Amino acid sequence: MDPKITAKEAAEFLGISSRQLYKRILDAELPHTKTLSTVAFGYPAARQVFRLNIKPQTISFQIVKGGTGKTSLACAVAIRANLYGLRVLCVDLDQQGNLTNSFGVDAESLPVMIDILAEGYSFDEAITRVAPGLDVLASRIENALLDDVIKLKRLKLDEVYRLPFNKLKEKYDLIVVDCPPNLGQSVAAVTLAVDQVVAPVVPENYAISGLKATKAAIQELQQSYHVTIPLRITVNKYDPRAVLSQEALKIISGDSEYNDELMHAYVHASTEFPNAVARGESIFDTLKATQAKRDIDQLTRELLQLDSSQCEPAVFIESHQEESFA
Ligand SMILES: Nc1ncnc2c1ncn2[C@@H]1O[C@H](COP(=O)(O)OP(=O)(O)OP(=O)(O)O)[C@@H](O)[C@H]1O
Numbered sequence: 243m244d245p246k247i248t249a250k251e252a253a254e255f256l257g258i259s260s261r262q263l264y265k266r267i268l269d270a271e272l273p274h275t276k277t278l279s280t281v282a283f284g285y286p287a288a289r290q291v292f293r294l295n296i297k298p299q300t301i302s303f304q305i306v307k308g309g310t311g312k313t314s315l316a317c318a319v320a321i322r323a324n325l326y327g328l329r330v331l332c333v334d335l336d337q338q339g340n341l342t343n344s345f346g347v348d349a350e351s352l353p354v355m356i357d358i359l360a361e362g363y364s365f366d367e368a369i370t371r372v373a374p375g376l377d378v379l380a381s382r383i384e385n386a387l388l389d390d391v392i393k394l395k396r397l398k399l400d401e402v403y404r405l406p407f408n409k410l411k412e413k414y415d416l417i418v419v420d421c422p423p424n425l426g427q428s429v430a431a432v433t434l435a436v437d438q439v440v441a442p443v444v445p446e447n448y449a450i451s452g453l454k455a456t457k458a459a460i461q462e463l464q465q466s467y468h469v470t471i472p473l474r475i476t477v478n479k480y481d482p483r484a485v486l487s488q489e490a491l492k493i494i495s496g497d498s499e500y501n502d503e504l505m506h507a508y509v510h511a512s513t514e515f516p517n518a519v520a521r522g523e524s525i526f527d528t529l530k531a532t533q534a535k536r537d538i539d540q541l542t543r544e545l546l547q548l549d550s551s552q553c554e555p556a557v558f559i560e561s562h563q564e565e566s567f568a
């Protein structure tokens with residue numbers, strides 16, 4: 243996996259020209275690639291280019307319906323955030339280990355969450371690096387017992403993940419948690435540990451049923467624990483030509499139960515997602531401007547409320563004084 247952001251995309255975010263950005267990359271001798279028409283760079287340069295100063299946060303992808311894109315969006319948002327120079331940890335809590343596989347990590351020889359809770363392994367022992375600035379706590383089938391271990395050991399739901407995640411925020415700007423499609427103890431503990439829950443819904447019949455159950459579970463936790471847990475809903479696999487897609491969007495946006503939580507950003511159906519996994523890559527390994535990349539960029543920016551005003555000016559303060567190359 244070798245995700246990159248193009249100078250054009252980065253320059254747009256920063257509100258400067260691609261030429262200006264390229265000059266700065268050269269001046270600062272930042273690692274980058276240059277093909278005929280495209281300059282691109284990965285996390286090491288991105289960290290210097292953006293210098294984003296955001297409050298560390300934890301976001302989970304959860305909905306009690308399989309196949310809506312929790313893993314695909316968690317993976318893509320994590321990588322996009324990393325390409326904005328943020329230090330990202332992905333936590334895979336789904337025993338299917340799909341997020342782990344997306345990163346090409348073999349979890350067999352690594353401690354996973356069940357080993358941390360049941361055997362006392364440390365997070366440091368379990369976390370593995372997949373790319374610069376991008377780490378993963380992997381998952382494998384044994385995590386199917388997380389609910390049982392939490393119950394048997396009488397672990398406190400509002401502490402079991404919240405306390406370690408808060409500690410990990412000292413090292414990471416963003417923690418992304420991928421959940422299995424259930425409403426068990428472990429997912430409840432995640433809900434109580436995160437700053438935002440993202441529920442991807444797909445425009446299909448019964449799409450709302452999973453959302454309803456997930457929202458009800460979150461509301462119950464909010465009441466029991468006297469906390470506020472923001473729920474964000476995003477539509478995934480949107481197909482503008484499909485009547486069902488338009489109707490589903492109308493149903494969610496027109497429903498007073500959900501319209502406050504519905505995000506502006508939504509993700510079109512795109513073969514980029516399954517194809518990238520099949521190639522062992524991310525959707526950001528290609529330099530092409532694709533709909534999938536644009537959608538994930540919007541989703542990431544909206545979730546993290548990213549904008550160029552959060553960039554520390556140290557490197558780029560002189561932008562308005564620079565000679566124009568345009
Ligand atoms: N926007 C999209 N366009 C096309 N295919 C997509 C999109 N998002 C996800 N997919 C595909 O849909 C399938 C299910 O996605 P994914 O595994 O991310 O869902 P999930 O909610 O994590 O599933 P589970 O509940 O089993 O964990 C995958 O094959 C994935 O590649």
Ligand SMILES: [Mg+2]
Binds near residue numbers: 314340421
């Ligand atoms: Mg999944």
